[in-house]
Amino acid sequence: MTANDMTAKPTLRQWLLSDRPQSRRQARLGRLYVIWRQFSANRLAVLGLGIIIALLLVAVFADVLAPHSPIQGDLRGARLLPPGSGGYLLGTDDQGRDILSRLIHGSRLTLFVVVLVAIIAAPIGLIVGTVSGYAGGWVDGVLMRTTDIFLAFPKLVLALALVAALGPGIENAVLAIAITSWPPYARIARAETMTFRNSDYISAVRLMGASPMRIVFFHIMPLCISSLIVRVTLDMAGIILTAAGLGFLGLGAQPPLPEWGAMIASGRRFILDQWWVAGMPGFAILVVSLGFNLLGDGLRDALDPKEAGQ
Numbered sequence: 001m002t003a004n005d006m007t008a009k010p011t012l013r014q015w016l017l018s019d020r021p022q023s024r025r026q027a028r029l030g031r032l033y034v035i036w037r038q039f040s041a042n043r044l045a046v047l048g049l050g051i052i053i054a055l056l057l058v059a060v061f062a063d064v065l066a067p068h069s070p071i072q073g074d075l076r077g078a079r080l081l082p083p084g085s086g087g088y089l090l091g092t093d094d095q096g097r098d099i100l101s102r103l104i105h106g107s108r109l110t111l112f113v114v115v116l117v118a119i120i121a122a123p124i125g126l127i128v129g130t131v132s133g134y135a136g137g138w139v140d141g142v143l144m145r146t147t148d149i150f151l152a153f154p155k156l157v158l159a160l161a162l163v164a165a166l167g168p169g170i171e172n173a174v175l176a177i178a179i180t181s182w183p184p185y186a187r188i189a190r191a192e193t194m195t196f197r198n199s200d201y202i203s204a205v206r207l208m209g210a211s212p213m214r215i216v217f218f219h220i221m222p223l224c225i226s227s228l229i230v231r232v233t234l235d236m237a238g239i240i241l242t243a244a245g246l247g248f249l250g251l252g253a254q255p256p257l258p259e260w261g262a263m264i265a266s267g268r269r270f271i272l273d274q275w276w277v278a279g280m281p282g283f284a285i286l287v288v289s290l291g292f293n294l295l296g297d298g299l300r301d302a303l304d305p306k307e308a309g310q
Contacts, residue, residue, distance in 0.1 A: 038302040045298020051291025059107040066101035070258045073097035080274045091276040093267060099280050102258035106281070109259050110288065113174055113243045114236050120178035122232050125185025130216050130224060132186070133193025144190070150183045156242055163251040170253040173246045177239055188231055192224040226303040234296035237289035244285055260285050 010018070017034070021027040039045055058065060068088075073079075073096030083091040090100040132143040150158070155177075162176035196202055197220070205219050246252035247261025255262065260281040267277030 035302045039298050042298045042301060044294045045301070048291045048294025048296075048298060051287060052295055055107055055111065055288055055291070058104055059111050062104045062108055066098075066104045068098035068101045070097065070102045070105040071256045080270065080277070082274070083276050090280050091274075093263070093277045094270065099263075099276065102263060103260070103281060103284050106258040106260050106263065106284075107288075109170065109253055109257065110240060110243070112170070113177070114239055116174045117178045117181055117239050118232050118236075120175075121181040122185055122228060124178075125182040125187075126189050126221060126224060126228055128182070129186035129189025129191075130193045130220050133190040134197050134212065134216050134220060140190075143186070147183045147186050150180065153180075155180045155238075156245055159242055159246060160249070160251065163246055168251045168254060170257070170259070173243060173252040176246075177242050180242075181235065181239065184235070185228055185231060188227055189221075189224045192227055193220050196220055196223055230296060230300045230303055233292060233299055236292035236296070240285060240289055240292070 013033075015026065016030045018026065018030065021030060039049075073092065075096045078086055078088065078092045078096040078098075080094055081088050081092045083089060085091065088098050088100070090098075090103070092098055093102070128143050128147065132140045158180045159173075159176040162179060163172050166172040166176065193216075202215060202219060205215055210219070243252055243259075244261030244264070247259040248265040250262075250265065253259035253262055255266075263281040264278045264285075267274070267279075267281070270277050271279075
């Protein structure tokens with residue numbers, strides 16, 4: 001080995017995989033690189049990520065990609081046209097509206113529901129679970145019994161009851177789905193917290209004088225986030241199906257908004273002869289739900305500490 005080889009700078013890969021990181025930034029980037037390597041080794045997970053990225057791009061550039069208006073149709077000359085007829089790639093519905101354009105704009109509503117539910121439900125479950133697991137005693141009993149009450153009701157039935165009480169609409173549907181989605185996150189956060197609260201790391205922080213609130217919010221919650229991310233990603237498909245179910249029953253997004261569940265509801269009358277009216281939005285729901293499931297499986301494998309240590 002020459003002197004030049006000994007003094008050569010390490011490559012980016014060697015710098016990321018160094019077992020002696022020189023800074024916290026290097027350690028974090030190295031950890032992210034290892035996670036990405038494990039994730040990218042799963043081809044189905046990469047496929048799921050590609051589907052979600054495609055959904056995001058379609059939602060962002062919906063105004064550019066949609067060939068026709070998602071709201072206005074042509075009742076006289078374009079009603080219930082089959083796919084490929086009259087310049088309509090996926091056909092038209094009973095109002096003469098382009099189904100492809102409605103699917104493209106409907107992706108925005110799907111992402112709106114998914115993101116808002118995750119933003120509302122995940123923090124609630126994380127806070128309830130970590131506080132319950134760290135405090136213990138009567139606090140744990142009260143919070144977990146409350147969680148059990150929510151878990152006792154089927155999610156869709158409870159969401160239907162809440163939307164019926166609040167009134168139909170996309171905002172009320174999001175709120176109802178979020179209220180019914182947080183209990184599983186609280187269970188996961190509580191289980192993670194109970195494994196961490198008596199560890200040497202938490203004991204050292206406690207001996208340094210950190211308050212219980214600081215320990216929970218700044219030391220325990222970050223340890224629970226990886227498991228929570230996996231569960232939230234896996235639940236995205238269920239959230240989409242619940243939102244579509246509310247839209248199908250007329251309790252979600254209201255006409256003429258191009259929500260996929262409402263599109264299926266309006267097309268169920270023509271399912272035998274004009275199958276594409278309900279079939280195309282159903283296929284869109286299937287593909288997006290599959291993408292989130294594949295992504296969640298890949299994240300679960302990549303973020304598993306046992307897998308990371310191999």
